[in-house]
Amino acid sequence: MADNKDRDDVTGIDTTGHEWDGIKELNNPLPRWWLWCFYGTIVWGIAYTIAYPAWPLVNAATSGVLGYSTRAEVAEQIAAVDAQNAEVSARLASADLATLAPDDDAHRYGVAGGASVFLAHCSQCHGSGAAGALGYPNLLDDDWLWGGELDAIEYTVRHGIRNDVDPDARWSEMPAFGEIFEDEEIAATVEYVLSISGQDHDASLAEQGATLFEEQCTACHGDAGEGMRDLGAPRLSDAIWLYGGDREALTETITYSRFGVMPPWGQRLDEAEIKAVTLYLHQLGGGE
Amino acid sequence: MTKSPDTPPALYVAREPIFPRRVKGSFRTLKWWIMGVTLAIYYLTPFLRWDRGPNLPDQAVLIDLAGRRFYFFWIEIWPHEFYFVAGLLIMAGLGLFLFTSALGRVWCGYACPQTVWTDLFILVERWIEGDRNARVRLWNADWSARKLRLRVTKWIIWFLIALATGGAWVFYFADAPTLLVDLITLNAPLIAYSTVLILAATTFVFGGFMREQVCNYMCPWPRIQAAMMDNDTLTVAYRHWRGEPRGKHRKAAGAENLGDCIDCMACVNVCPAGIDIRDGQQMECITCALCIDACDEVMEKIGKPRGLIDYLALADEERETAGAVPRPILSHVLRPRTILYTGMWSLIGVALIYALFIRSDIDLTVEPVRNPQFVTLSDGSVRNTYTVRIRNLGAEDKTFRIMLTSDEILRITVETEGPNEGHVIVPANETLAARVYVTARPQDAAAKTESTDLRLWVEDLETDSRAGVATIFNGKG
Numbered sequence A: 001m002a003d004n005k006d007r008d009d010v011t012g013i014d015t016t017g018h019e020w021d022g023i024k025e026l027n028n029p030l031p032r033w034w035l036w037c038f039y040g041t042i043v044w045g046i047a048y049t050i051a052y053p054a055w056p057l058v059n060a061a062t063s064g065v066l067g068y069s070t071r072a073e074v075a076e077q078i079a080a081v082d083a084q085n086a087e088v089s090a091r092l093a094s095a096d097l098a099t100l101a102p103d104d105d106a107h108r109y110g111v112a113g114g115a116s117v118f119l120a121h122c123s124q125c126h127g128s129g130a131a132g133a134l135g136y137p138n139l140l141d142d143d144w145l146w147g148g149e150l151d152a153i154e155y156t157v158r159h160g161i162r163n164d165v166d167p168d169a170r171w172s173e174m175p176a177f178g179e180i181f182e183d184e185e186i187a188a189t190v191e192y193v194l195s196i197s198g199q200d201h202d203a204s205l206a207e208q209g210a211t212l213f214e215e216q217c218t219a220c221h222g223d224a225g226e227g228m229r230d231l232g233a234p235r236l237s238d239a240i241w242l243y244g245g246d247r248e249a250l251t252e253t254i255t256y257s258r259f260g261v262m263p264p265w266g267q268r269l270d271e272a273e274i275k276a277v278t279l280y281l282h283q284l285g286g287g288e
Numbered sequence B: 001m002t003k004s005p006d007t008p009p010a011l012y013v014a015r016e017p018i019f020p021r022r023v024k025g026s027f028r029t030l031k032w033w034i035m036g037v038t039l040a041i042y043y044l045t046p047f048l049r050w051d052r053g054p055n056l057p058d059q060a061v062l063i064d065l066a067g068r069r070f071y072f073f074w075i076e077i078w079p080h081e082f083y084f085v086a087g088l089l090i091m092a093g094l095g096l097f098l099f100t101s102a103l104g105r106v107w108c109g110y111a112c113p114q115t116v117w118t119d120l121f122i123l124v125e126r127w128i129e130g131d132r133n134a135r136v137r138l139w140n141a142d143w144s145a146r147k148l149r150l151r152v153t154k155w156i157i158w159f160l161i162a163l164a165t166g167g168a169w170v171f172y173f174a175d176a177p178t179l180l181v182d183l184i185t186l187n188a189p190l191i192a193y194s195t196v197l198i199l200a201a202t203t204f205v206f207g208g209f210m211r212e213q214v215c216n217y218m219c220p221w222p223r224i225q226a227a228m229m230d231n232d233t234l235t236v237a238y239r240h241w242r243g244e245p246r247g248k249h250r251k252a253a254g255a256e257n258l259g260d261c262i263d264c265m266a267c268v269n270v271c272p273a274g275i276d277i278r279d280g281q282q283m284e285c286i287t288c289a290l291c292i293d294a295c296d297e298v299m300e301k302i303g304k305p306r307g308l309i310d311y312l313a314l315a316d317e318e319r320e321t322a323g324a325v326p327r328p329i330l331s332h333v334l335r336p337r338t339i340l341y342t343g344m345w346s347l348i349g350v351a352l353i354y355a356l357f358i359r360s361d362i363d364l365t366v367e368p369v370r371n372p373q374f375v376t377l378s379d380g381s382v383r384n385t386y387t388v389r390i391r392n393l394g395a396e397d398k399t400f401r402i403m404l405t406s407d408e409i410l411r412i413t414v415e416t417e418g419p420n421e422g423h424v425i426v427p428a429n430e431t432l433a434a435r436v437y438v439t440a441r442p443q444d445a446a447a448k449t450e451s452t453d454l455r456l457w458v459e460d461l462e463t464d465s466r467a468g469v470a471t472i473f474n475g476k477g
């Protein structure tokens, strides 16, 4: 019907003829190209879900005729980065860390990559900041149980500590003195250890403890409690304690003996990763 | 719903073709100049060279996405200085407010790329197919060899312009001469070609076919700008009090009552938006001022004063109808609103320039390592670690010394040291992250208090200029 045109007086625009409670709907027609664009997006949308993974099914989604997958793309990107780093990585794997210059690309690559290796494999025990925790050594300080030189760190990482998997693992064990000493003897030894580490102590007890210490402890911890790295025996005369250095903690340690274990990463990480994490640890502030 | 038509009215309409006629006049001349200058700036800027020394690119304007740097002649912006760009964008926004409230849609009429490229495309169209009447005839004519030839020629030239437009864009993101050779020898990256093609396609379609449709349906400015105009805004308008009643037949009886408008349709025929300015202000009007030129030409011919269509302020309508002269332009332009916009605009501008000049040539950030808060060393001292990032803006390697000041006794050691104690070498155009240790001996106050203020300093050994950042030392507290 051509004559049902209804014009709005105020705007001079035709209405659609729809009216609600006296309010009329103006007809400002959309451009036709807009409509075609709209249809275009529908076609595009359908084509897209055919070309790319889209529709969820019971076990997985449709995989799309183009065979695209984000996973494959990531794998490709990782492979590309690996290929890019292959040369420097190979150089790091065969490098002698002690002579590798800090401004060498392989060194920088090692430190940066080592940080990732550390976060992925080591941070669970040693903490993401490498500050350790009770029973897990702090790797930032200047005190090392088994040595803080590059080759000592590398050996520890590679073979681990007190594990049955690697025959070359570092190994030592402190006896539980609760089975050897009387309670008073333990108390006296504790006082002596407090004294050599410069803490408040009972002088007369410490004097008794000195004899006990000399008989039982110096073989590993050294005459003055300076520790022995070959055996992983901690230095007792400093301010750093793996299991706590106060009276209570020392009593517990001497009575029951405490030590931790570490896996041999040589069996899990590749050569470049081991060297990388070694370089990373060495530059955290405690390296020797 | 009370009424439901049997055949609903059309909800979609086809575009009405518009054939703007050629026009001569002062605004047209001004627009040719603006077109020439803006297009030249756009196409040529990437090829300007600017020597920055051996390690930096020598392209005057370059957006280096991979290196995350923006080079603009002597200015170099790093990602953490993005506030400069934000500031410029705010200034652009305020500038637009200012111009719109003072002069209406001048941006649309003269400077918008959509307008400039459409103008250029219409120029080509006119050159190939002739002026308005010829184009209308060609449009209505059946397809023939001639029509096909004209159309294809036009499209080819349009497409070449479009290609150059998309092409120029990518030159802002890479070394232009190298990329040009790469593009031609088919050695450029895929992304360069796809960018060029996508932008060429949009230029071709927007400039050649969409034209005013972009303004009317796609662009937000017509809505925003209309909302920013008021009665004092100078904009293109028709003096209906002078022109009406319009009439063609000047010799007919009663013609002495007619206004100045002879209804020649010149203003309508030149309009790129396809509207009639005599209907009053309309959303479609981009204020290109071509109807002013067209009407002035006519007024001159019939010996009437110019300015039947003119830049005017709605506020003057009453005065002019009463026969008085309009208020001077300045009194319209200078009003609290525009003054406020100008003030804000200049304030930000001055602040940005100030920020640019006080920008120390040493750029330094200090990031305390807080995992862990501190490390106890075997002698009982307490150590904090800081990552000090020093960036070298220059084109040569520089040596810096890192120092600290504090009220308490603290010692500093710098890992990644250069030849001398506390010295680091930062390569040209790079940022160096130096690991810095600050230690308090067990007997020092800083080791026992929870936090101690300190300031880390970096000194450029050549210029002796220094920069410092305040930070905190954590003790056992």
Ligand code: SF4
Pocket (backbone or CB within 6 Å): B107, B108, B109, B112, B113, B114, B115, B214, B215, B216, B219, B220, B221, B222, B286
């Ligand atoms: S309406 Fe938008 S696209 Fe059109 S001229 Fe104005 S700013 Fe440009």
Ligand code: SF4
Pocket (backbone or CB within 6 Å): B236, B267, B270, B271, B272, B273, B274, B275, B276, B277, B284, B285, B286, B287, B288, B289, B290, B291, B292
């Ligand atoms: S009405 Fe006049 S100023 Fe507005 S777009 Fe048309 S020609 Fe340009």
